[in-house]
Amino acid sequence: MRLGDLQMKIRAILALVVGLIQSIIGVLTIGFAYVLNYNDGVRKFFKTMLDIERPIEEVLPVFLLLIITFGFFSIISGLLLIHEWRKLR
Amino acid sequence: MRKQETKREIGLFYAIMIALNGAVGIEVFVLLNYAVFLAGPAVVLSLLLSGTINILTMLSFCELGAAIPEVGGDYTYAKVAYGGVIAFLIGWLRWISSTFGATLAAIGFAALLTYFIPVNIPLIAVAIVIVFTLISVRGIKEADAATVLIALAILTAFVVFGLGHGFQPRAFQPFTPKGLPGIFAATTYSFVMFIGARATVAAASRIKEPGKNVPRAILFSSLVIVILYCLMAYVTVGFTPKGDLLNPDFPFLTQAAKVIMGDVGGALITIAGMFAAITSLTTSMMVQSSIVRGLSRDGYFPKFLLTRHKRFGTPHIAIIINSAFLVLFAATGVIQFVGYVAGFAALTGFALVNLTLIKLRKEKPLLKRPFKAPLYPFAPILGIIMSIALLVFVEASASILMFEFIVLALIVYYLRMTGFHRLRVAVGGINLGLVGFMALLLYLTEIGLVPLAIPSPVLYALIFILLVYTLAGILNLLTKVR
Numbered sequence: 001m002r003l004g005d006l007q008m009k010i011r012a013i014l015a016l017v018v019g020l021i022q023s024i025i026g027v028l029t030i031g032f033a034y035v036l037n038y039n040d041g042v043r044k045f046f047k048t049m050l051d052i053e054r055p056i057e058e059v060l061p062v063f064l065l066l067i068i069t070f071g072f073f074s075i076i077s078g079l080l081l082i083h084e085w086r087k088l089r
Numbered sequence: 090m091r092k093q094e095t096k097r098e099i100g101l102f103y104a105i106m107i108a109l110n111g112a113v114g115i116e117v118f119v120l121l122n123y124a125v126f127l128a129g130p131a132v133v134l135s136l137l138l139s140g141t142i143n144i145l146t147m148l149s150f151c152e153l154g155a156a157i158p159e160v161g162g163d164y165t166y167a168k169v170a171y172g173g174v175i176a177f178l179i180g181w182l183r184w185i186s187s188t189f190g191a192t193l194a195a196i197g198f199a200a201l202l203t204y205f206i207p208v209n210i211p212l213i214a215v216a217i218v219i220v221f222t223l224i225s226v227r228g229i230k231e232a233d234a235a236t237v238l239i240a241l242a243i244l245t246a247f248v249v250f251g252l253g254h255g256f257q258p259r260a261f262q263p264f265t266p267k268g269l270p271g272i273f274a275a276t277t278y279s280f281v282m283f284i285g286a287r288a289t290v291a292a293a294s295r296i297k298e299p300g301k302n303v304p305r306a307i308l309f310s311s312l313v314i315v316i317l318y319c320l321m322a323y324v325t326v327g328f329t330p331k332g333d334l335l336n337p338d339f340p341f342l343t344q345a346a347k348v349i350m351g352d353v354g355g356a357l358i359t360i361a362g363m364f365a366a367i368t369s370l371t372t373s374m375m376v377q378s379s380i381v382r383g384l385s386r387d388g389y390f391p392k393f394l395l396t397r398h399k400r401f402g403t404p405h406i407a408i409i410i411n412s413a414f415l416v417l418f419a420a421t422g423v424i425q426f427v428g429y430v431a432g433f434a435a436l437t438g439f440a441l442v443n444l445t446l447i448k449l450r451k452e453k454p455l456l457k458r459p460f461k462a463p464l465y466p467f468a469p470i471l472g473i474i475m476s477i478a479l480l481v482f483v484e485a486s487a488s489i490l491m492f493e494f495i496v497l498a499l500i501v502y503y504l505r506m507t508g509f510h511r512l513r514v515a516v517g518g519i520n521l522g523l524v525g526f527m528a529l530l531l532y533l534t535e536i537g538l539v540p541l542a543i544p545s546p547v548l549y550a551l552i553f554i555l556l557v558y559t560l561a562g563i564l565n566l567l568t569k570v571r
Contacts, residue, residue: 018560018561022557049544050541061489064486064489065489069496070523076500077516081564084568
């Protein structure tokens, strides 16, 4: 096998692994946003961790926006890498 | 792939049935309750305002539907007028509006079922979506005149018997307990009750003499619905005990029906609502898949969504993928939130349709217009202003979700327009930017400048995420695929 082919193969595998992990992180993040919106226990944990003084209901929409945006972005980025793997393999 | 049939076979009566089938939906059964809570007795004014904005925009729909009686409805008009991002955005909003319309129907069906038996609302909502996905894949009829007429008959009986009955003492005092903000919030919330008549333009390519029949069907059904719903709201408030107006979960409509017609009345209204839920669900699912296919045809979505089932001839892949979204949203089981999102999408879409009318009048004055919207340009301008003004009253979480959907729409659009390679580079840059920001935040937390109490497992997870995103950033930036 030529060095160039080997590099391409490693790159394709790396793109697949990183893409899959990133997509899973994205899905889990959106799932977390869903749980955060509906589960009081998770909300309390989140409030304590971030040391938020204001009532969580007031700041929750902004956090949900950030978390869901991050989740969607991760899924898109991950899918682009998986697409690269499909083209390179 | 089969060629789309465009034979004009639908007459005026069936066109009106399609319009009423879209208009007499689940919305009034599930949204009226919370609208009464928001505005109190002034909900009648809210519905009148909603109906007026709706009719102003329906005039634009009539002109556009008669002039461009093609597949795709509002998306096609925007494509003729603007092309590009505006057309895509209208198509996208229409898709969101029908997705949330279908979700509302599924959740509404489950909520109404609780009148007879206690059920888990999200579970039943998801189950009903799955059942109707299977039915849609096999193929369904567009509008069932009998169902529409039965639902209309029950609602008319409710109004007629209600008006002949004695109302609660001082039921309409105070008329505006929550002032103008309450009235406007209820107007925004109830807006989706009135938008269903636009379903006619989706079928315009198959309606005989569309220049006459499309405007007649839309305007007739819109007027019927505005009058009927305002009277329903009036009767509902008239039979609500004063204290109950403060309870957001009170079933105002069924309670009023019970007072007027006894237990049979409550059951009849609930059954009418369940029928309406099923017609709303099937109509919205059809519109949803038609929009997705339109966007796929123009290259915004993958072409495989155009594939039709070999045996049933239905766009099964588009239906199944759309249903996956429905299941996701139906699982929330939250009517208010879904109602607001559908309202937001509809209001934004309506503003854009009015803009389309203005643009076409200016730039294509010679376009053959069998119907011309009266009061031009005041009606479309007023439609735009009122639609946008009402967006202020949408619940914050619904506005945020819609903002995200619009950002996602722009990403999808520019993915097509700017080319794949530049998008990959941009995504790579954002990945590395995120890594830099998170690394800085963790560093500041470690030295005590940012007071975050991050537990060790979360810290290790964040470091792992940083590594993954660094690699993702580099791989996206150095992409070989163009």
